[in-house]
Amino acid sequence: MAVVKKLSKTLAIFLLADLTVADIDYSQYVNLFEGTAGGGNMFPGVVAAPFAMTKLGPDVSSGTADAYSGYLPSGSFTGFSMMHESGTGGAPKYGVVSQMPVVGDVPNPLVDLSSGRASADQAQVGYYKASLVNGVVVELAATAHAGFYQYTFPESNYASIVVDVSHVLPSYRGLGWGQGYAGGSFSTFADGHYEGSGIYNNGWNLAPNWTIYFCGKFGQKPLSMKTFTGTNTTLNTYASQNGVSTSGTYRQGGVFAFAKTTVTSRVGISFISSAKACQSLDDEIPATTTLQTLVQNAKANWNGEVFSKVTISSTSASDLEMLYSNLYGMHIIPSNRTGENPGWVSTEPYYDDIFTFWDLFRCSTALMQVLQPVAYEEQIRSLIDIWRHDGWLPDARSSNYNGRTQGGSNADNVLADAYVKGVRGAVNWEDGYSAMVTDAEKVPPNNNDPIAPDSSTKEGRGALPDWLKYGYITPTFTRAVSRAVEYSANDFALYQVANGLGKTADASKYLNRSRNWRNHWNPQATSNGHNGFVVPRLANGSFVNQDPLSCGGCYWGDAYYEALPWEYSMNPHHDVATLINYIGGNDRFTDRIELMFKGGMVSGNSQFNYTIFNPGNEPSFTTPYLYNFVGRQDLSVKRSKYVANTYYNSGTSGLPGNSDAGAMQTWVLWNMIGLYPLTGQTTFLIGSPAFQEMTINLGTGKSLKITSTGGNNYSAYYVQSLKVNGQRWNKSWVTWSDVFENGGTMEFVLGSEPVNWATGDAPPSPASGDV
Structure with a gap:
């Protein structure tokens, strides 16, 4: 059934009543539910400002599908929690510091208290509304480090709110990536507020135990308060099926009862202490704060910091909605967690929830620099500071822990991009370059990831031993070919920064290493009338017989990660003239790209929409624009517009x-x-x-x-x-x-x-x- 809709115009006008005539509310054009279905995994809840730490929203379960951002188009609400990510895959992360409204008394908070939807969810920037089958209406707003819940209950003797410290987003994939709860604390106080902490682990980046602290206050004193602990059989079964320790089934929290039909709740969070969570709560959402004020503040944040930076002449609703x-x-x-880093004391900015530079380095970080130059410099400084204290640049990071590295050490690419485009400010580029050298020369310890046990998936370049010994990567290492293509780009990144810093010998070394993708090029590999593709290569120098239209499972244990040999063969973007020569010149190069857009090339594989080009996977991102290298800019326009207008x-x-x-x-x-x-x-x-x-x-x-x-x-x-x-x-x-x-x-x-x-x-x- 349909489960999303926008706010009514009447409510939107009400929420924007205090805006002056001179203000333009670009937020009205944002569809918070864009990409929440069809595998987009977007988070439609409340993010009060760009990169805000608090992401307050619904947690929905279907019992079979992973809710990566907490949201699913269908299913039952299991809670409304303070922390989420958006647009991620692998396995869910967060869904912690949760509340669930229940009509009546709650004699046993360990039972299933979930509730279905009574009507479609509603959302705008800074606001979320859910109507539950149990008759409760939940409205949400937030700030950077705190959240605001407003509950409207049906008439009843009691209105109960269950605070579940042990609540996490589960995973049903059976890969051993499901989150666990490892214990915590929960205390109530005479004035009716509560404080505590939760310790969690796992998720898509396989993080060890990490702690979040919280502080909650209600708009009125509860009639009663009680705490609970325990376990339940359902969770124990889930844990055993998903490779989570049984400690993850331990339940903990509190139940608060009220006599009123409208109840408000304010919650602060912190990675440092519950005292800091309380301080953030009082600073950001004082007791007299209204829902309307928070929503207006969020809209003002987004309009001022993001939307107003890009304006267009079009008055088309579809154009404006697509843009904003x-x-x-x-x-x-x-997430901007400056001041909320429990790992070390530093005067540098700190950003977390990086998912992942494998996904982002091709075009996202470049646009971040254009639109958010101040925040982008902070993010670059944060990456370098993570290296200073953790020893490695992150290719991905969440809950203050690096992981996962899918291919190369692609933070190198991000740093190089910032360097060549003039990011200086407070960035220490000598340290930045040293961090990149760590990736290029030091083998990271193996974190023994069961899905790819050959080398580290946490950070760095796990296949570096082969890269240094042979100049290519043998099948001893998983994802050998895709890693080789990316290691080449990583080494080109080192060349760029070394060259700029006047490190001549290093620049020469890394420029030569950046050409090592060529060592995987087999001119005898043939597909659809074209010769030459990047393929696996053995230690004795011989090439593996590889079908360029097959990548096996295209996953962690295969030679190619999330893309076909055809796609990876077009990815040495720092060495395109060589690639054109290998393929046979401009006309052959043009014909090869054209073939990637022809239907039926990957027969029976719906993942690739029956074309070699895959708009949903990053190794294909640049391909429509490669025609520019051979004098066919018109075809770049034709193909890129087709992709944009067809798939988006x-x-x-x-x-x-x-x-x-x-x-x-x-x-x-x-x-x-x-x-x-x-x-x-x-x-x-x-x-x-x-x-x-x-x-x-x-x-x-x-x-x-x-x-x-x-x-x-x-x-x-x-x-x-x-x-x-x-x-x-x-x-x-x-x-x-x-x-x-x-x-x-x-x-x-x-x-x-x-x-x-x-x-x-x-x-x-x-x-x-x-x-």
């Missing part, structure tokens, strides 16, 4: 698969802008803009204004001509300094037929040299 829903979706995580919309199934923490959103946002970044380089490949006018506020008085005339986003999208900063442009690429460093203008003329306007130099291929 995707801008919202890319800013939910990582602002509806519940509007993403082509898992959001991957905003990776999908940033891909389509770049398509709207009409550019695409090459990470670790200053190059942006030119596509075609979606709107007649877009202005991007770059901060400190700078802006990029993009205009188009003569066409539209759905058919007449071919570039006829282009001016950059008022000068006629004949290249299919621009650089950071051309349009972003000091701002600028891009004036497109569009039409319905292709024109060969990009007659200038091809985009740079910095690792290629003479090919």
Whole structure:
């Protein structure tokens, strides 16, 4: 059944009543439920500001499907909790510090207290509403470190609220990644408030025990309070089936009863102490705070910090909803936990909930720098500080713990991208480079992950021994080929930073190592009339006979991770001129990309939508734009617009698969802008803009204004001509300094037929040299 809808216009007007006429509420165009169905795994709950630590929302269970962000389109509410992630996969994380409203007395809080939906959930930026079958209406709002619950109960002798410290989001995949509860504390006080802590473990990054502290206060003193502990058989069965220790079935919490039909609850959280949780609660949500005020504050945060930075000329509701829903979706995580780091004392910023740089380095971090330069510098500094204290850069991180590394050490790419685009400020780049060298030269300890036991999946480059010995990776290591392609890009990242810092010998070494993807290129591998693909290679130097249309299970234990050999063969984006030469020249290169978009190439494999190109997996992200390297910018536009207009919309199934923490959103946002970044380089490949006018506020008085005339986003999208900063442009690429460093203008003329306007130099291929 349908379970989502937006707030009514009447309520929206009520919530925005205090805005001045001069204010523009861009938040009205955000569909909080974009990507919550169809595997998008988006979090539709309350995030009061970009990167806020508190993410307050519903936890829904179907009994069979993982609710990665807590939300599912159908199922029963098991609670409303303070912490979530968004657009993640693998296994759920968080769903902790939970409350559940119950009508009447609760003699046994260990039984199933879940409730179905009575009507569709509602949400806007800063607000969430759920109507339960038991007659309770739940409304939610939040701040950075605290949450606000407003319950409206039906008439009854008692209105009860169960606080379940042991509540977590479960996993039903059977991979041993399900979260566990390892104990905690829960205390009530004479004034009716409660404090405590919970210790949790596991989830998608296989984290060991971590602790969150909480402090809860109600709008009125409870009639009664009681605490509970215990276990139950259902949870014990779940634990044994999902590889979670039986300590994860231990239940703990409290039950609070009230005589009123309207009950409010305020909860603060902290990684440091319950006292700090109480302080954050009192500072951010004083006792007299109303739901309406919190919602208005959240809208103001998002309008000021995100939405107002990108404006367009279009008045189309669908255009506005696409733009602002995707801008919202890319800013939910990582979480800014500055001042909330329990691991070490530091004056540096601290960000957590990074999922994952394997997903984000291709186009998300580049857009973060454009839209959030201050926060982005903080994130770069945080990465380096994590290395200082934990010893490794994270490829992913959650609950203050690194993991998982799916391919390369891709934080290297992120640091290099920031460096070559001029991020300096308070960043210590000598330390940043040392962190990258750790990845490039030091083998990380094996964390003995059962799904890939050959080497570390926690951090670093687990297959480094082969990389250093052979210049390629043998099948001794899982994901050998995809790792090799990514290690090459990682080493190119080191080259870029070493070169910039004047470390000549290092720069030469890492530039040479960045070409090692070539050692996996088998010119005899054949598929669909094309020769040459990256394939596994044995220690004796021989190639494994590999079907380029097969990646086995395409998962942790296979030679290729989440993509086909065809896709990975197009991924050495720092060495494209070599790739073109290997494939057989411009025409063959063009034909190969064209084949990737032809239907029926992967017969019977619905995961790839019957094409080799897969819009839902990151190794295909750059492929539609590679035509720019061979003088066919028109085909880049044709294919990228097809992808954007076919696989994306602002509806519940509007993403082509898992959001991957905003990776999908940033891909389509770049398509709207009409550019695409090459990470670790200053190059942006030119596509075609979606709107007649877009202005991007770059901060400190700078802006990029993009205009188009003569066409539209759905058919007449071919570039006829282009001016950059008022000068006629004949290249299919621009650089950071051309349009972003000091701002600028891009004036497109569009039409319905292709024109060969990009007659200038091809985009740079910095690792290629003479090919």
